[in-house]
Amino acid sequence: MSIATQPLRLKTALKTYPHTRALKSGELTDPAVELVFEDIEPIHRAFAPMARKQVFDVSELAIVTYLQAKAYGKPVVLLPAVVAARFQQKCIIYNAQHGPLDVGSLEGKRIGVRAYSQTTGMWVRAILAETYGVPIDRIDWVTFEGAHLEEYREPSFVRRAQPGEALLTMLRTGELDAAILGNDLPDEPGLVPLIGDAAAADRSWYGIHPYVPINHVVVVTKALVDEHPQAARAVYDLLRRGKRSVAHERESGKPDPLLFGIDALRGPLEETLAFCDSQQLLPRKLSVDEIFADCLDVLGDAAR
Structure with a gap:
């Protein structure tokens, strides 16, 4: 007889959007993880604690904050999931x-x-x-x-x-x-x-530029990826399922603001990096391949 394992509890900072509501309400679940949501409003108050000290296991993060964190060697790993984007x-x-x-x-x-x-x-x-x-x-x-x-x-x-x-x-x-x-x-x-x-x-x-400018993505800690890679994969799958749950609400022919996967994100991130470089926002050059290496290691083909 197999012994049922308890889901891994993950401290999570994620704003309530239509595409995250089912995750936060518990309607969408995964047996591998339990997302324990922190109540943070506005969500940008979570960004400095996550970037500096990784106080959450899973966190929404502004794209510039993530790129700076990566450039400064912070132990956070991008999940290729856009949760907020808008024309500016x-x-x-x-x-x-x-x-x-x-x-x-x-x-x-x-x-x-x-x-x-x-x-x-x-x-x-x-x-x-x-x-x-x-x-x-x-x-x-x-x-x-x-x-x-x-x-x-x-x-x-x-x-x-x-x-x-x-x-x-x-x-x-x-x-x-x-x-x-x-x-x-x-x-x-x-x-x-x-x-x-x-x-x-x-x-x-x-x-x-055939994409909606990216505001916020989702990251997990390097410790989570190293110690519980299946949990990181479960989080990414939940985010995907959350997007699918509201796909019918998007107007036909309108740009998709919620890009998922490294193939969809490659071009937008290349341009984002160029814009950040030109504005003196990064301490060193970053490439999309460096950014994607960590998530490819943990997500494999699902990252595509």
Whole structure:
């Protein structure tokens, strides 16, 4: 008679999305693992503890944070699963009450962003530079937090706001000319997108870059991969099943924001790495093959 083994309990930080809800409710399960979810809101508060000290077994992580963690040799392993992605051109706003502003007049302006290494900021800067020819090193970038990785040092054209200063307050008063925000975009009179018809601009961008800009992926600790590889495989399978459970909700013909597998992620990650390099976000060169090596070792053909 075989003795039933208990599932491995994994401390997990994962936001509730339509595609993760069934995992978090217990509707989707795997006999190998029990995901024990931490209640963290907003989810980005999990990123520094995971990147620095691996306080979770499984965690959602911003793509820039993951790439910095990998470059600095942190023991985290990417599961090739995108859990959050969005088009970004609506995410840079300005205060129209202080007069007009457009992408052609950003040089020398003061633009606020929560952190220079914030993933939304990386994407907006990449689009400003590549699509609109904005010299991002000639902008006065004002940040309010440091990076999730303590080792990272911001470029010389980035400065920290004074203690007590707040991004939206500075935008309202005119101390900032523009600001980049993500899930916390405000809905108030006068604060409007800098890029006119951002949705059309995003469609044009997608015509050149056929993927939705990646915000968050999922990582596990190297210790979990080394000691319990079957548990890492079970987590990846649960994430896949979660995506499949809501596949019918995606509008036909719309881009798939939730890329899975290294074949789907290779091109987007190559471009993401290039954007990070050009913005001085990484301490050394990374390749997609280096990134994928760990997950291939543990997931095998399932990683494809």
